[in-house]
Amino acid sequence: MVEIECLACGKTVELPQFIDTDNYDGQVVCQECKSLLHVKLLKGKVHKYKIVENKFKDFNFTKLVMDLAEKQKQQEKEEQ
Numbered sequence: 360m361v362e363i364e365c366l367a368c369g370k371t372v373e374l375p376q377f378i379d380t381d382n383y384d385g386q387v388v389c390q391e392c393k394s395l396l397h398v399k400l401l402k403g404k405v406h407k408y409k410i411v412e413n414k415f416k417d418f419n420f421t422k423l424v425m426d427l428a429e430k431q432k433q434q435e436k437e438e439q
């Protein structure tokens with residue numbers, strides 16, 4: 360059983376049944392954060408994997424920006 364850790368959220372990505380772990384070169388989606396990963400499997404081992412679309416980061420980034428904006432607003436209020 361090949362286990363891949365999601366590059367975005369760090370959770371284990373469950374590989375779909377149809378994937379042949381002896382020879383697979385394609386994309387998988389993380390069930391946790393829905394990020395798209397590209398994996399290359401050879402003889403049950405991960406040879407290459409990279410992130411194609413990071414949904415987790417997008418989500419966090421938006422929150423981060425909103426948090427910063429909120430902090431700035433509060434700071435401006437305090438300065439007045």
Ligand SMILES: [Zn+2]
Binds near residue numbers: 394
């Ligand atoms: Zn993930």
